[in-house]
Amino acid sequence: MSFSVKGRSLRGNNNGGTGTKCGRWNPTVEQLKILTDLFRAGLRTPTTDQIQKISTELSFYGKIESKNVFYWFQNHKARERQKRRKISIDFDHHHHQPSTRDVFEISEEDCQEEEKVIETLQLFPVNSFEDSNSKVDKMRARGNNQYREYIRETTTTSFSPYSSCGAEMEHPPPLDLRLSFL
Amino acid sequence: MSFSVKGRSLRGNNNGGTGTKCGRWNPTVEQLKILTDLFRAGLRTPTTDQIQKISTELSFYGKIESKNVFYWFQNHKARERQKRRKISIDFDHHHHQPSTRDVFEISEEDCQEEEKVIETLQLFPVNSFEDSNSKVDKMRARGNNQYREYIRETTTTSFSPYSSCGAEMEHPPPLDLRLSFL
DNA sequence: TGAATATGAATGAAGG
């Protein structure tokens, strides 16, 4: 159906939201770069005003609407958090015995959970003395959450005691309880 | 849509964490079987908890991460819906029985749109034991709140004097002030 | 072997 050429690779350069399908905004590399920088600089929930400015700035690199900026931050923030959360769960789940090796590297890069701001960049008043001072986002260990991306990053592929190299293991088929084990 | 059975032939066993490129998860026939059964049993959007269990169960048949399970259900549900949608359109277009097997191929699947559960299988409490109480989401009346309102009303494409459709323009990069323009 | 297709993975966009 939809044409999917083999090598699309680069995202941003193909079109600034123009050219092809204008169904939805597709950030250009430049836009993405800026957004990421802002995020990493500590920006998480930009105000309407900030969104407006960012949008204007980014519009320079391609078509964009302020709502795109709004959504981008919302999604990015959420997914970044979930990713971290999921990884820990995943680990916890597959953690059998503290095997010597494979101590995994869950933490990953920026573990800056909070709205930490990098002054070096002369940021805006991200959350400046507004109402809440310390919004320690306590991640309540809820049992059910959405899953979304906790993906990418390290391929800390959870191993399983079974499944070796093609080798067939006389696995203890739990079987039957197919649909009831949940 | 040739009726080529989903038969992935000899796929399942290759990704035991070995063999070929483990770029991405490739379900083994057993895993696929279970996932499909669960889906047909009515499971559509498993909770994190369910995903964990399923993942554990499936890990027995081969390397797998919980995220794979998450994605599988997301994709399967979406594509099932999409397929059905396309068919109806197709049908609508022809104004008469396509007479082709396409329609049948699909109808073969359970047309249960909802999370209908087949009790026969003694399913889990799909949605039961859910959260106990409400999660009163307090939206702080910040100035940046409710952006959605704004989004709805204005489709302000925050245009810019530059950036037109596809047109190439040697933009005057404001650059530098990346993070300071706010 | 390259086009067509199946499907895992990612993310923009909304609804609530």
Add this chain to the structure above:
DNA sequence: CCTTCATTCATATTCA
């Protein structure tokens, strides 16, 4: 902010 849907991207797989 959480959850879900719709699309799209990226590959593995098929097949002529």
